[in-house]
Amino acid sequence: MPAETLPPVICTVDVVLLTLRDDALHVVLHKRDREPFLGALALPGGYVHPQEDQGTEDAAVRVLRDKAGLESPYLEQLATFSGPGRDPRGWSVSVAYCALVPSGLVPVDAPQLRVMPVDRLPALPFDHKSIVDQAVARVRVKSQYSSLPVHLCGERFTLPQLQAVYEAVLGEPVNKVSFRRKMDELGMLEPIAGEQELGRANRPAQLYRVRREFRRTLSLLDRGM
Amino acid sequence: MPAETLPPVICTVDVVLLTLRDDALHVVLHKRDREPFLGALALPGGYVHPQEDQGTEDAAVRVLRDKAGLESPYLEQLATFSGPGRDPRGWSVSVAYCALVPSGLVPVDAPQLRVMPVDRLPALPFDHKSIVDQAVARVRVKSQYSSLPVHLCGERFTLPQLQAVYEAVLGEPVNKVSFRRKMDELGMLEPIAGEQELGRANRPAQLYRVRREFRRTLSLLDRGM
DNA sequence: CGAATAGTGTCTGTTAGACATTATCGA
DNA sequence: TCGATAATGTCTAACAGACACTATTCG
Numbered sequence: 176m177p178a179e180t181l182p183p184v185i186c187t188v189d190v191v192l193l194t195l196r197d198d199a200l201h202v203v204l205h206k207r208d209r210e211p212f213l214g215a216l217a218l219p220g221g222y223v224h225p226q227e228d229q230g231t232e233d234a235a236v237r238v239l240r241d242k243a244g245l246e247s248p249y250l251e252q253l254a255t256f257s258g259p260g261r262d263p264r265g266w267s268v269s270v271a272y273c274a275l276v277p278s279g280l281v282p283v284d285a286p287q288l289r290v291m292p293v294d295r296l297p298a299l300p301f302d303h304k305s306i307v308d309q310a311v312a313r314v315r316v317k318s319q320y321s322s323l324p325v326h327l328c329g330e331r332f333t334l335p336q337l338q339a340v341y342e343a344v345l346g347e348p349v350n351k352v353s354f355r356r357k358m359d360e361l362g363m364l365e366p367i368a369g370e371q372e373l374g375r376a377n378r379p380a381q382l383y384r385v386r387r388e389f390r391r392t393l394s395l396l397d398r399g400m
Numbered sequence: 401m402p403a404e405t406l407p408p409v410i411c412t413v414d415v416v417l418l419t420l421r422d423d424a425l426h427v428v429l430h431k432r433d434r435e436p437f438l439g440a441l442a443l444p445g446g447y448v449h450p451q452e453d454q455g456t457e458d459a460a461v462r463v464l465r466d467k468a469g470l471e472s473p474y475l476e477q478l479a480t481f482s483g484p485g486r487d488p489r490g491w492s493v494s495v496a497y498c499a500l501v502p503s504g505l506v507p508v509d510a511p512q513l514r515v516m517p518v519d520r521l522p523a524l525p526f527d528h529k530s531i532v533d534q535a536v537a538r539v540r541v542k543s544q545y546s547s548l549p550v551h552l553c554g555e556r557f558t559l560p561q562l563q564a565v566y567e568a569v570l571g572e573p574v575n576k577v578s579f580r581r582k583m584d585e586l587g588m589l590e591p592i593a594g595e596q597e598l599g600r601a602n603r604p605a606q607l608y609r610v611r612r613e614f615r616r617t618l619s620l621l622d623r624g625m
Numbered sequence: 626c627g628a629a630t631a632g633t634g635t636c637t638g639t640t641a642g643a644c645a646t647t648a649t650c651g652a
Numbered sequence: 653t654c655g656a657t658a659a660t661g662t663c664t665a666a667c668a669g670a671c672a673c674t675a676t677t678c679g
Contacts, residue, residue, distance in 0.1 A: 335632095350669050375629080602656040
């Protein structure tokens with residue numbers, strides 16, 4: 176079948192922007208500023224712009240910048256969703272991306288943004304609910320055997336803080352001794368010399384940061400957590 | 401930006417059809433029957449047909465049927481590749497799928513098909529080389545901790561045969577005792593009562609098949625192989 | 626000093642792999 | 653009976669998790 180006779184396909188990207196708030200995974204939703212679903216909360220997304228984007232990842236970066244006002248250090252392609260019914264405008268393809276950011280990076284006073292817990296989401300337009308579900312499932316699985324959750328921490332953090340992040344994402348407690356052995360095994364963290372988290376009525380915790388080489392990479396465990 | 405002003409995006413699917421031959425992963429390539437790259441070997445692929453496809457997976461199934469003449473019991477979305485340069489016709493998006501089939505399902509006498517070892521591929525048009533590489537990497541990783549390789553076996557097989565398949569995919573020997581423990585743990589195989597592989601000068605091996613409930617699912621290991 | 630949490634040492638049960646042993650076929 | 657491979661038993665080393673102990677801060 177020659178290409179010219181084919182009806183057009185709507186080509187978009189959607190970003191599942193995840194962050195941690197109150198020890199629970201949250202997704203950043205965006206109030207739609209056009210039809211369809213004008214005014215509804217949905218995933219930040221938009222058309223691919225063939226004139227300017229070198230690929231769908233560029234489009235995702237642009238959407239994050241324009242709609243959520245941030246640059247995510249971690250951005251991963253999730254999956255592609257398609258079909259005649261998911262968008263009322265017609266047959267569409269949406270390449271979904273998953274971004275993880277420390278909560279400090281999410282703009283606080285942006286009226287068009289809402290940060291919602293992933294376990295108690297409102298109804299979402301399109302098939303955005305299942306996109307979020309798939310992203311969360313992927314993040315949980317990947318956190319079992321990788322350094323993914325460090326992207327939810329800021330630049331400096333203590334091991335007990337990082338352990339709490341793992342526990343929040345995995346939804347279950349993690350053995351302290353094993354956890355520290357694993358983090359050591361990953362070889363991805365470095366203590367910040369002389370820097371400790373003081374000010375609390377207990378032994379201060381050592382501050383760590385991600386080694387430069389691992390800033391934008393994942394580190395994998397042979398066996399899971 | 402209103403949709404009408406955006407230049408069109410070419411929307412296609414490509415299928416990485418993998419099988420095992422001579423204890424090595426092979427990919428089934430298809431001789432292109434149109435421009436661009438007319439006559440070149442490439443991944444079987446084609447346009448999404450919005451009138452008939454309910455999603456890109458339908459398009460992948462159709463492509464497999466039309467170009468490779470088979471129905472794959474295992475078909476998984478791999479990733480989506482996009483950009484202005486990958487297809488000379490213009491800015492394109494290709495949703496890539498990965499299929500695994502027993503070698504018996506690949507038509508033997510189809511002149512438009514070639515079965516090539518994944519480790520010694522010729523140059524391929526588009527970005528098909530990197531799509532194949534990504535599919536192979538994914539299959540290898542997933543075989544570490546799942547029942548994926550059973551889809552490369554036929555309906556009936558012995559445990560030593562299945563172990564050989566795992567070893568071929570993983571590229572390294574597997575401990576026999578552990579392997580059998582793992583397969584037992586997966587709870588996915590059932591012995592075919594009274595059926596053994598006879599005819600060789602040694603103790604015959606028990607024949608197994610995949611339990612009905614697991615025919616189209618993957619079974620996952622807590623820890624890897 | 627006491628409360629609280631960070632960080633570490635150690636023990637034990639579980640698991641993976643090496644090796645040995647037994648089983649069962651054809652020749 | 654012999655050679656070959658299937659299938660299983662068993663021992664050991666590695667690992668994960670439980671628990672306890674020490675360290676260090678604030679009040």
